[in-house]
Amino acid sequence: MNGEHANPEFDGLESPLDLAVRAVLAEPLPQEAIDRVKSRATELAPRADRRIDHLGARGIKIWKRPLARLAVVAAACLVVLGIWLFVPGRQTTVQAFNQLAERLVAAKTARYDMEVSTEGEAKQSMRAYYLAPGRFRNEMHIDGVVSVIDLAAKKMVLVNPRAKRVVILNWKGNPPKTATVGNQFERLRLLLSKSHEASDVRYERIGEKQIDGRRAVGFRLDSPAVDVTLWGDPATGYPVLVETVWSGRPLSKTTMKNFEINIPLEASLFEITPPAGYTVQSLDAEYAEPSEQGLVNAFRTASDIGQGRFPDSLDTMGMMKLLEKAFGKGKKKPSDAELKRVMKLAMSVGSGYQFALDLPESADTHYAGNGVERNAKDRPIFWYKPEGSSKYRVIFADLSVKDEPTAPQVPGAQRIKKTSQTATPAAK
């Protein structure tokens, strides 16, 4: 102690500086705040003990980065907020939902378990990892296949340890923001980050339940494209369980649980260099900026694959059928060259479709090409109304594009919904 400024070298503060210092010193130190600091700091030890066992040097470096550290501090702060946000009546349902969703949107790292159930396919379960920005790793429980996505490097790497085979997908160009490259976590994060802007979204509280012995409070976001249920732990403010059901065909349900957010992760988990001794196959995929011309080109390619007929739909199911046709029936194992060819076609079609899937609700977007032959006379297959325009842009089966004063009336036309990446029958 310096004897309350008794040191002659620093003799006596002059007012008003003296008064200001005294004012600061007169402020109380809330014991409850100190207790909270102690409590949270004490918890560091056992958690860190568990982590350090499997941390490599590179993982430690990640942890030491300022952003990662800040994320932890932010997370600690959110723990306090979390208690507040779940108390009924203190926040609106929308606020509470968004506060919880923010944990996922703002996460710098995450580890969780995921199950993906797609209609007509076997359920897939995996351990998943996320490292901001844009790095993902999924470890499939069956077969041990690992997929790593690095958006910055524009690569997706599939590692099959049993076959000692690696497939590297290289994206050329900039993938559109809405292209979530098949990663469910990023897809969910994008959805949640945009949900507050949507006008056709409904939020509701769905009560409480015990999940793995923990009390959880649930919220549901219901939109035409997706139904998201978030269960959060009121004691920590963190998500416990997230269930997402995407509309369209095929119906897809994703369940994420056992979240560990803003934990240190080894960079080596997201390594995209193939392991030594593995056979490597490299594929290039080109993404173009979504445009009307890109969509026209996609329709041309798709109808080529479909032997002159347009695809059934612009959704995943339609794409899968298209790929089946591209590979040809009866072929069990495509050659590498064939795989490359089909992949290129699929990417071309997919990036073309993206234009349609990015259009806003107000564009009144429709697809009516199911089974239609190319060059069918005066047959509209797709239309939308550009923003600010009073006329519709209509793509016909001969792939010409015209402005029309009204929307075409075609029975069975499918309405395309933004972000859902699906098409469902219109109510007309």
Next chain:
Amino acid sequence: MVGLDSRGRKSAVAAGRFDFSGYLEPRRYDYFIGEQKLRSHQVFRIGAGQMPDWKRLVDEHAVRVFRVAVRILGCIEDAEDVSQDVFTEAFRLQEQHPVQNWTGLFVRLATLRSLDRLRRLRESQPLREGDRISTAGPFEAAVANELAARLRSEIGELPEQQAAVFTLFHFEHLTRDEISASLGISPEAVSTALYKARQRLQTKLAFLQHGESR
């Protein structure tokens, strides 16, 4: 802010951030406040040690860490955040390198991290009033709050070393030698920094005495 490291390179480390990765030699860690190299190895010398009793360390230092933070920041929530940051950072450090002088480490981390945040808050938003601490009646509290807020605002304007020395001396009542040990600078540098800080703050706060508007 970017400082210069011991080899004259621009470095975030030199800007007052702990980061031992990369270029620092093992078992000797230079530390910087602003652009001045400090002798941090005098503060927490690294040697072969054992896992400390973390709970005891927290119990012993939590009050001081929080107190330093809240005195500098004037906001309980921010002080809690910084405290958590400090303990997290300290824990990480000891995982890699045993720490000998925990008090020095905590004091320094708490001071510098609080000053970091004070500056960030100043850059991003006006100082918050709603969550400030008050003890007296409405008038006295208002005056005290105003004085404290003005002082904190001006501390945030000081060079980091001056701010650190001033706060440790006046808010923590550390002696010159204790500050010297905590920050790893010479006692003479402490005296100089404190003198400059006081001069500057007195000038900045003089308007309160004379009733001038700033």
